[in-house]
Each structure stands twice: as structure tokens, then as C-alpha cells.
Amino acid sequence: MTGHSTYTPKSGFARWLERRLPILGFIHESFVAYPVPKNLNYLWTFGAILSFMLVAQIVTGIVLAMHYTPETTLAFDSIEHIMRDVNWGWALRYAHANGASMFFLAVYIHIFRGMYYGSYKEPREVLWILGVVIFMLMMATGFLGYVLPWGQMSFWAATVITNLFTAIPYVGNTITIWLLGGYSVDNATLNRFFALHYLLPFVIVAIVGLHVWALHVTGQNNPTGVEVKDIKKETVPFTPYATLKDAVGLVVFVGLFAWLTFFVPNYTGHPDNYIEANPLVTPPHIVPEWYFLPFYAILRAIPNKLVGVIALFASILIVAALPWLDTSKVRSGVYRPAFKKFYWVFVFVSVGLGYLGAQPAEGVYLIAARILMAYYFLHFLVVLPLLGKYEQTLPEPRSIAASLGEAATEEKPHA
Amino acid sequence: MSNATKAEPSRRDILFLATGAAATVAAGAAVWPLIAQMNPDASTLALASTELDISAIPEGQIVTVKWRGKPVFVRHRTKQEIEAAQNVPLAELPDPQADSARVQKAEWLVVVGVCTHLGCIPTGHEGEFHGWFCPCHGSTYDTSGRIRSGPAPSNLEVPDYAFLSDTKIKIG
Numbered sequence: 296m297t298g299h300s301t302y303t304p305k306s307g308f309a310r311w312l313e314r315r316l317p318i319l320g321f322i323h324e325s326f327v328a329y330p331v332p333k334n335l336n337y338l339w340t341f342g343a344i345l346s347f348m349l350v351a352q353i354v355t356g357i358v359l360a361m362h363y364t365p366e367t368t369l370a371f372d373s374i375e376h377i378m379r380d381v382n383w384g385w386a387l388r389y390a391h392a393n394g395a396s397m398f399f400l401a402v403y404i405h406i407f408r409g410m411y412y413g414s415y416k417e418p419r420e421v422l423w424i425l426g427v428v429i430f431m432l433m434m435a436t437g438f439l440g441y442v443l444p445w446g447q448m449s450f451w452a453a454t455v456i457t458n459l460f461t462a463i464p465y466v467g468n469t470i471t472i473w474l475l476g477g478y479s480v481d482n483a484t485l486n487r488f489f490a491l492h493y494l495l496p497f498v499i500v501a502i503v504g505l506h507v508w509a510l511h512v513t514g515q516n517n518p519t520g521v522e523v524k525d526i527k528k529e530t531v532p533f534t535p536y537a538t539l540k541d542a543v544g545l546v547v548f549v550g551l552f553a554w555l556t557f558f559v560p561n562y563t564g565h566p567d568n569y570i571e572a573n574p575l576v577t578p579p580h581i582v583p584e585w586y587f588l589p590f591y592a593i594l595r596a597i598p599n600k601l602v603g604v605i606a607l608f609a610s611i612l613i614v615a616a617l618p619w620l621d622t623s624k625v626r627s628g629v630y631r632p633a634f635k636k637f638y639w640v641f642v643f644v645s646v647g648l649g650y651l652g653a654q655p656a657e658g659v660y661l662i663a664a665r666i667l668m669a670y671y672f673l674h675f676l677v678v679l680p681l682l683g684k685y686e687q688t689l690p691e692p693r694s695i696a697a698s699l700g701e702a703a704t705e706e707k708p709h710a
Numbered sequence: 711m712s713n714a715t716k717a718e719p720s721r722r723d724i725l726f727l728a729t730g731a732a733a734t735v736a737a738g739a740a741v742w743p744l745i746a747q748m749n750p751d752a753s754t755l756a757l758a759s760t761e762l763d764i765s766a767i768p769e770g771q772i773v774t775v776k777w778r779g780k781p782v783f784v785r786h787r788t789k790q791e792i793e794a795a796q797n798v799p800l801a802e803l804p805d806p807q808a809d810s811a812r813v814q815k816a817e818w819l820v821v822v823g824v825c826t827h828l829g830c831i832p833t834g835h836e837g838e839f840h841g842w843f844c845p846c847h848g849s850t851y852d853t854s855g856r857i858r859s860g861p862a863p864s865n866l867e868v869p870d871y872a873f874l875s876d877t878k879i880k881i882g
């Protein structure tokens with residue numbers, strides 16, 4: 296979408312630069328003049344919040360890396376050294392560890408926002424798939440980072456996750472030994488995990504760039520799901536309107552982040568990770584970080600190793616297929632009464648799987664996990680395709696302006 | 711390339727193909743070290759074997775030794791444990807294997823202590839079959855280290871080992 300104003304450089308230097316590298320104009324078009332639907336709610340501030348968290352993780356991560364040692368006999372001690380000796384080390388480490396949690400909280404809200412308002416639908420499929428790629432890279436980065444403190448949970452998380460690859464028929468063992476650089480998780484593993492943990496966030500930055508590029512080609516979706524028809528009437532310039540609204544959302548979010556970091560810094564962590572890694576003792580209860588729990592529940596719900604691993608990866612990849620699985624012509628959930636109900640069941644199922652992922656995999660927990668997992672896949676493979684065909688939808692407003700009651704003659708959306 | 715009606719390969723085509731082939735080989739040769747460097751290095755491969763004096767292990771006890779960074783269980787089995795292991799009908803086993811194929815001397819069971827599901831270390835003398843129980847996702851093994859229930863697909867691996875004498879074994 297093209298915007299409210301076109302950029303005219305004001306200073307002599309800006310004019311000089313603009314003729315050689317039009318970067319100021321690019322920034323202006325993308326983050327100042329860029330037209331934003333004026334009916335966006337606070338769920339649309341999470342993109343900015345996510346960008347902030349990515350930068351926060353990179354900044355705290357780089358300074359932590361100045362004090363951390365990726366060597367099995369020193370790693371655990373270097374974390375304690377950061378916590379006790381390094382100036383502000385405790386704050387930086389707690390900010391990085393809780394920052395990962397907040398980053399995932401934000402990305403989950405962002406994804407569920409997209410699911411409710413149908414933001415993945417034509418023409419935003421590529422935008423959506425890039426988002427799923429970012430999510431997967433975040434999961435990889437979070438996992439690799441969690442191994443670095445070299446506590447018991449670090450070590451056993453690394454063992455269990457790398458062993459997922461042994462499920463691949465014939466070449467599984469060879470691949471796993473290659474990934475580990477040995478026959479078990481050891482120094483070679485820790486060292487390469489650190490290298491990759493440092494690398495992947497920058498890959499994420501690059502993909503975020505593509506994600507925002509795709510966004511700026513199609514324009515933002517909005518709560519009505521109806522495309523902008525009249526840029527003058529239905530959009531406002533990004534700055535100051537979106538910038539400030541994003542700032543308000545960010546302040547509230549950072550408040551929660553600060554509370555976690557300064558008041559309950561170990562709340563989302565696991566006490567066993569303050570015990571140094573011991574390759575000869577598995578802790579009685581292995582649980583991943585909270586943001587992996589739903590997927591962990593799916594892995595454990597299936598009694599067959601290979602099928603369990605396939606289900607785990609399928610549960611993530613299937614999200615990328617949403618644009619083709621949801622067959623409804625109506626984009627926003629606001630005008631889909633039946634979808635709305637299934638949507639909330641799906642949210643409940645996802646959170647429920649998270650709860651079950653933290654429980655022992657036995658008895659009623661296991662049965663519940665199987666039921667919820669089955670529903671998880673049914674939602675994508677059966678509910679969404681059929682709803683699109685049979686659902687009685689409400690009439691969509693003719694335009695964003697109409698939905699806001701601005702053109703008095705238009706019909707009301709909720710007829 | 712040109713208006714090929716019945717193309718005689720030209721000198722240029724041959725050069726083009728040859729260069730392309732050479733470039734492909736060169737690219738492969740350049741990528742290979744980048745991939746192969748991740749495989750176990752010489753120092754890891756050198757940690758080949760571990761020796762253990764088993765005379766101090768009383769009947770009924772399991773001793774864990776480290777071999778290639780992994781635990782190996784050396785279990786001095788009791789009479790009942792041996793009988794239990796020998797008397798299971800093979801048809802009942804998810805990964806059928808006779809006990810005799812898994813031991814060199816009936817009293818001594820030597821297995822790699824890594825759950826064949828996702829690599830946790832099972833705890834000894836626990837689970838329904840009193841062999842091992844894996845705390846991670848609940849696989850149970852019998853007194854021959856064979857998988858009996860749970861998500862693990864196969865029996866605990868038997869490493870290469872040899873009795874150097876009646877009281878000494880060498881693993882690896």
C-alpha cells in the first residue's frame with residue numbers, strides 16, 4: 296500500500312544521501328507515512344513488541360557471551376560467575392532468560408491473533424509462512440540457549456531433543472552422532488550449540504525483514520478482515536498513531552517482563568538447572584521450558600517413537616498450511632459465529648496440552664493428552680475445511696468505514 | 711544454445727559442460743570438510759575402551775561405568791533374575807531376542823545404559839519387570855535389558871565387551 300505522503304528530504308545532507316542511497320525515504324515510507332488501518336486493536340501491537348524482544352535478546356545475549364565459556368568443565372561455573380561476580384551480571388542473565396519467556400508469550404499471542412482474524416488468508420500466505428519459519432527458528436534458538444548453562448535440565452533436554460533424530464529410519468543414528476559430534480552430548484555439542492545460538496537470532500532478524508516486507512506489500516489485516524478500500528478515510532499514518540499505540544502496549548508488556556525479571560526471576564525456570572550437568576544421572580522429572588510444553592505433550596502422547604516424533608513436527612508444520620486448510624471465504628472470526636466457538640475450543644486444547652506436557656506421562660494425564668492431541672489435529676484437518684463449506688456466516692461490513700458507522704447509509708455489520 | 715535443429719555439440723558446449731562438471735565437483739569438495747568437521751573428532755574416537763574389575767560387585771547389584779561418555783550397566787544377576795529373563799516366551803517381547811543371545815555368562819549382563827527411546831538413563835531394579843524403568847517417558851525393561859513396555863522401540867544395546875579374566879572385563 297502506498298501512503299499518505301511521499302518523502303521529501305529536508306536537509307542538504309538528506310538530499311545528498313537520498314540520491315545515492317534512498318534509505319531515509321525507505322524508512323519514512325515504512326515507519327512514518329505507512330498507512331495503518333484505523334480500527335486496529337491492541338492485539339496488533341505485538342508485532343512491535345516482538346521486534347523489541349528480538350533486539351532485547353540480542354543485546355543481552357551479546358553481553359552475556361562476553362562472560363560465558365562454552366566448555367563443559369567451565370560452562371556451569373561461568374554462569375555462576377556471571378550471577379555473582381560480573382557487574383550487573385545477574386540482571387543481564389535474568390533479563391535474557393525471562394526475555395526468552397516473554398518473547399514466546401508475545402509470539403503465541405501474535406499467532407493466535409492471526410488465527411482469530413484470518414490474517415493468514417489470501418493474499419497474506421507468504422507473510423504467514425514466514426511467520427511460522429520465524430517461530431521454528433525461535434524454538435531452535437531457545438532450545439540451544441537453554442543448553443548453554445549446562446545444568447541438569449540443559450543436559451537432558453539436549454539429550455532428549457537430539458535423540459529425536461534417532462527415530463529417522465536407517466540413517467537416524469549417523470545423523471545424531473553427526474549433530475552431537477560424539478556418542479553422547481558432550482563438549483563438542485556444547486561448543487557448536489553456542490556457535491549456533493549466537494548465529495540463529497541474526498537469521499531471525501533477516502527473516503523478520505522479509506516478514507515485514509511481505510506485510511508492507513499486502514498491508515495489515517484488521518479486525519473486520521475487510522481490506523482497506525479508501526486509504527484517506529480508513530487509514531492513519533504509522534507515525535504518530537501506530538508508533539504511540541505500540542509504545543503503550545510495549546510499556547505494559549515490559550512492565551510484566553520487569554516484574555518477572557526482578558521479582559520472580561526463577562519462576563519460569565526449573566530448579567534442577569542449578570545442578571551441574573551429570574551424564575550419569577537423569578533427573579526423575581524432565582520437563583522442557585513452558586513454551587515447549589504443548590509440543591512435548593504431543594510427543595509423549597504417542598507410544599511409538601517414530602510416530603511420536605512425526606506428530607511433534609507435524610503439529611508445528613500444519614500451522615503453515617492454515618491458508619489452505621481454512622476454506623472460509625469470510626476472513627475475520629468476528630463474522631463467523633461457529634468458527635468462534637471452535638476457535639476457543641482450540642485455544643483451550645492448546646493450553647490444555649501445555650498443562651499436560653508438565654505432568655507425568657501416565658494414567659489419566661496420558662489419556663487426556665491423547666484426546667487433546669487428536670482434537671488439535673482434527674481442528675486443522677477436519678473442522679476448518681468443513682466449517683468453510685457449511686458455516687452460516689454473518690454479513691461482513693462493506694468497508695472498514697462502514698463497520699465504524701461512518702457512512703450512515705451503510706448497513707450495520709451485526710444484522 | 712544456437713538454433714539447434716540437429717545439434718552437433720560445439721566446442722563451446724563441451725567446454726561449458728566440462729566447466730560445469732568441474733565446478734560441481736569443486737563445490738562438493740569444498741562443502742565436504744564443512745560438513746565432516748561436525749562428526750566425532752580423533753580424540754573422541756580414541757576413547758575406545760574401558761576396563762572394570764567385577765569381583766567387587768555383589769550378586770544383585772548394578773554398577774555403572776562410563777564408556778564413550780555414556781553409562782554402561784554391569785549387572786550381577788541373581789538366580790531369579792536369570793530365570794525370569796530366560797523363561798519369557800519370545801512372542802511376548804516387542805523386540806524379540808533370547809537372553810542367551812544377550813549375555814556371555816548368565817550371571818553378568820552388560821548393556822549400554824541409554825534408553826532407546828530418547829536417551830535418558832533408566833533406573834535399575836524398578837518397573838514392572840524389575841529390570842529398569844525410564845523416568846522420562848515410562849519405558850520398562852526386563853532383567854535382560856529388553857524393552858517390555860513404553861515408547862522405546864528396542865532393547866538396551868549390548869556393547870562389545872570381553873572377559874579378560876574371571877574378574878575383569880573390557881568394554882569396547
Ligand code: HEM
Pocket residue numbers: 349352353354355356357358359360363374388391392395398433436437438439440441442443444492493495496497499564
Ligand atoms: C532469538 C533470540 C534469543 C533467544 C530466544 C534466546 C534464548 C536463550 C535461553 C532460553 C537461554 C537460557 C537462559 C538460562 O536458562 O540461563 C539463553 C542463554 C544464553 N544466550 Fe540466548 N537467546 C537469544 C539470543 C541470543 C544472542 C543473540 C546471543 C548472543 C551471543 C545469546 C547468548 C546467550 C548466552 C551467552 C547464554 C548463556 C547464559 C545464560 O544462560 O544466561 N542469546 N538464551
Ligand code: FES
Pocket residue numbers: 825826827828829830844845846847848849860861862
Ligand atoms: S527416554 Fe526413556 S522413555 Fe523416553
